[in-house]
Amino acid sequence: MKFLLKFIVIGILTYLFEQFFPWWSIAIAAFLGGMIFKTRGLNSFLAGALGVGLVWLWFVWRIDYETDSILTAKIAMLFQLENKNFLIAFTVLLGSLIGALSAWSGYNFRSLFEKKKRGGYYS
C-alpha cells in the first residue's frame, strides 16, 4: 500500500516539477517521494523507477503517437539506434534509473534520522 502511495506521489511530483523546473527536478521529486513514507529501500527504489518511468513513458508515447513519430525516427537515427522504439525505451529507462536512484537516496536520507527498530514484515 505504501509502495503504491509512494509510486503515485513520485509520479505526481515528477509531473508537477517538470512543469516548472529543468529535467533534473525529477530527481528531487523521486528523492522526496522516497523520503516521505517509511518503506524498505528496495520498495523506494522500485517506486522511484516506476513513478518517473511511467510518467515519462506516458508523455513520450503520447508525443510519438500524436506526431506520427516525425521526430522520434530522426533522433533515433542520430543516436544510431535502428528503431525509434529503442529511443523510447532508452528515454524511459534513463528516467527510471534516475528516479530509482534518487528515491533510494531519499529513503537512505530518511534512515539517517530513524532509530534502529525492526519494522514489520510488510512495511
Add this chain to the structure above:
Amino acid sequence: MKFLRFLLSFIISAGLILFLNQPAYLPGIGDIPPTGKVLDPFHGFWQNAEKDPLDLEITLNHPELSEEVQILYEKNLIPHIFANNDYDLYFAQGYATAYHRLWQMEFLSYVAAGRISEILGEVALNFDRRQRRKGLAYGAENSLKKLEEDEINIRFLEAYADGVNAYVSRLKYKDYPVEYKLLNYRPEKWTPFKTILLLKYMADDLSGSDYDLQNTNMVTLFGKERFDFLFPDIPEGIDPIIPSDTKWNFDPVEVKTPQKFSIRTKFSPVAPESPEEGMGSNNWAVSPGKTRNGYAILCNDPHLRFAMPSIWYAQQLKAPGINTYGVTIPGLPGVLLGFNDSIAWGLTNAPRDLRDWYQITFKSGEKEEYLYDGKWLKTQKRVEDIKIKGNNTYTDTVIYTHYGPVMYDDTYAIDSSRMNFSLRWTAHNGSREILMIYHLNRVNNIFEIGDMINDFECPPQNIAVATRQGDIGMFIEGKFPLRWKEQGKFLMDGSDPIYEWQGYIPDAHDAKVINPSRGFVSSANQHPFTEDYPYYYYNNTAEYFRNRRINEKLSTLTDITIEEMMLLQNDTYHLLASEALPLILDGLDTTLLQPDQFEIYDNLRNWNYLTEPNQVSPSYFEVWWNKLYEFLWDEFDREIPLVKPNDFITIKILRDHPQDSAFDRVDTPEKENIADVLFGSYLATIDSIQNWRDKHPETEPVWYQFKNTRLMHLTNLSPFSLTRIQTGGNKHIVNANGPTWGTSWRLIVEMGDRIRAFGIYPGGQSGNPGNPAYDSFVDDWASGRYFKINFWYEPVLDQDDVITFRLSPLNE
C-alpha cells in the same frame, strides 16, 4: 554505516545527473549532446515534435508596437503580415521569421562571421579562419557605419531585430529549436549587424571567388598564348544578356592603361576555392505582346546550394506604401525576390571579376610596414579571437594593407614568408544593399527603378522586371571597378601604384535594357555584353548553355501562358549534350568495340537529350563527358592550383581543333590523338557504370538515382536531410537541379489587373525537422508543380483555412 549508504546513493544519483546534463564524447559515436537534458520528454527534443504545423498563441502583447499587427497564416504556413506602419511591419516580419527559422538565421550569421567553432568545436576552426581572413565581418562593419549615417536606414533593421528578439525573449529551453538542444547552445540577441553579415554572406556566396592566382599559375606554366586560346575573355558564339544591337549612349570614363606593366609569372601554392559548378540563376520577362492575356510575365529561379531548412522564407508584407510578396533569406527584412502591387522582379547573379590579389612586400617578419610607391606604409592588424567550444580561444592576427586583408601569408596556407597576398574586393566596401530591397518593395513603375537600385553594390545582380503597366526590363546592377584590359586577371604587384583600381564604372553607365524589340529580356549568368560595351570586364564563370536554350525558346514562343512558363522553368533539355554528343559518338571508332560494349553507345544514339528522372541516357552521358574531360585536360592535374577550360571551350576543341596537343595524355609515353581519347574515355565509362551498378544492385542507373539530388541539413546531419530526390535536370540545363545545387525558388508572375502568381521552393516554411511543414513543398518542387500564390489587398478574415494571429501593443 547508514550515513555511508546515504552518501553513496546520493553521490551516484547526483553524479549521474551531472553527467547526463553535459555533452559527452562516446567512442565510436562521437560527440553526443547532454543526454538527460535532450531526452527529457517535458523539455528535451520531444517537445520539438509538432502535431500541428502551426502552434502559436493567437494574441501576444508587445509594448514596442504602436498598433495591432495581423498575421494571417495560410495552410502552407506562408504568413501575410498586415501592419499600419513600417516599424510594426518589420517587427512582425522579424517575429514571424524567428518563429519558423530562428536557428537557421542565427547559424548563417555565425557562418558569415566565422564563428562556427563556437558551436561545433575545433573541426570548424579552419573554416572560421578562412571566413575571417576574407574580411566578411570587416566589410559588414564598414557597411553598418555607412548605414548609420542616416537614422532612417537603420530603423527598419532595428524594427526587424526587435521583432526577432521579442520572439526569442519568450523562449524557454523547451521551446528552443531542436538544433540548439542537440548542439547545446542558446540563441543570442539579433542585431542589425547580423542582418548586414547575412548580406556579406550572400556577397561571398555569389561573388566570393576568382581565378586570378590560378590564371597566374597557368600563364607561367603554359604561356600567355596558350592561356588566351583556352581561356578567351569573350569566346565566339555567346548569347549575351544585353542584345548586341544595343546602343550605348554615354561617354565612357577614361581608363589609363599604364605604359609599362607586366604579368607576374610565378607559382602560387594557394588559391581561393573555386565556386561549385551549378551556381547560377535564370530570370526573364516577356512583354504583353507575346502573352496570351496581354500582360507582362516575369519568371525567376535562382540556383543555390541546396540546404535544409531552405534558404528561402516566403511571406507577404503589407503596410501603407508597401504591399509585396516573395521570399527572403531569414534574417533579411523585406522581400528579396518577388513582386509588389505594381512590379515583379527577379534576380540572377551577374558574375564579374570583383576581387584582385596584390603581392605585398613586408619590411620585416613583424609585418609592421609594407612597400608602396617606394615608401614604407604602416599595416593595420586585426586580431580575430575565435572561440572554440570545449577549447581555448584561438587568436588569429590578420594584417591589413590599404587594399584589404592579407588573406594568405606564412601564418595561413603559405610556407614561404615572401608570398603575401592582399585581397581587394568590393564586398569590403561600406555599402547599403539592404536599401535596394527596401525601395524595390515599394517601387511603382519601371522608370523609378533606375535610381533606387544603385545601393546594390555586391554581389552584382541582373534584375529582370515586369510591370502592370506592361513594361519589361533588365538592369545589370552592381559596383564594378574600372579596369584596363586584363587588369586584375592575374596576381599584381602591390608595391606599384600603377596596378591600383582607378575608380568605378559610374552608376549611370551600368547596362540596362527596357522594352527591347525582341519582346523579352533574359539572363542566366552569361556574359553581359559582347565586346562593344565601352568598359573592359572579365567574367570567369560565365554560363554558355542555359542562356541560349532560354533565348531560343523565348524568341520562338508566342501567345505565352503561365503554364508554358512553368514548362520552360522545368525544361530538362541538355543543350550541351546535344552539341557535344554527336561529335563524340561520330568520333568513336566502333569497329574496335566488342559486341557487349555497345549498350551505352546504342542507348546514347537514341537519346532525345532530355534529362528526366527516370532516363538512363543522362547518366551515361554524364559519365562519358566527365571521363572525356578528365582524359583531355589531364595536363591540368598538378600540385599547384589550376582551373580547367570550361565545357564550351571543350566542345570547341573537339569540333574545331581535333589536332590539339591537349589530346595527348601526359602520363603515357605514346602520343594520343582525339580518337584515342574518345575510345579510352568510352571504355572507362563502361567500367564506371558497371561499378555503379555493382554498388547499387537495387536500382538501374536512372538519372535521379545516379545524380542523387539531395537537400542536406546545414549541419549535414543526415536524418534531417533528404536524398535521392526524384527530379531531372542538372547544371547548364534550364531546370538546373544538380546533386547539391539547383533551383532554390521558382516564381512566375503575370502582372495583370489581378496579379496571378505561382511559386515553389525545395523545403517548407517551418525550419523544424519535427514539423510536418519542414519539407512540405519538396515533392511538388521535384515534379515541377507550384503552389498558387495568394496576394491579398486586405486581411481575409473569414476563411476556414487561414489562421489569424495578432501582435498587439500592451493594453494600457
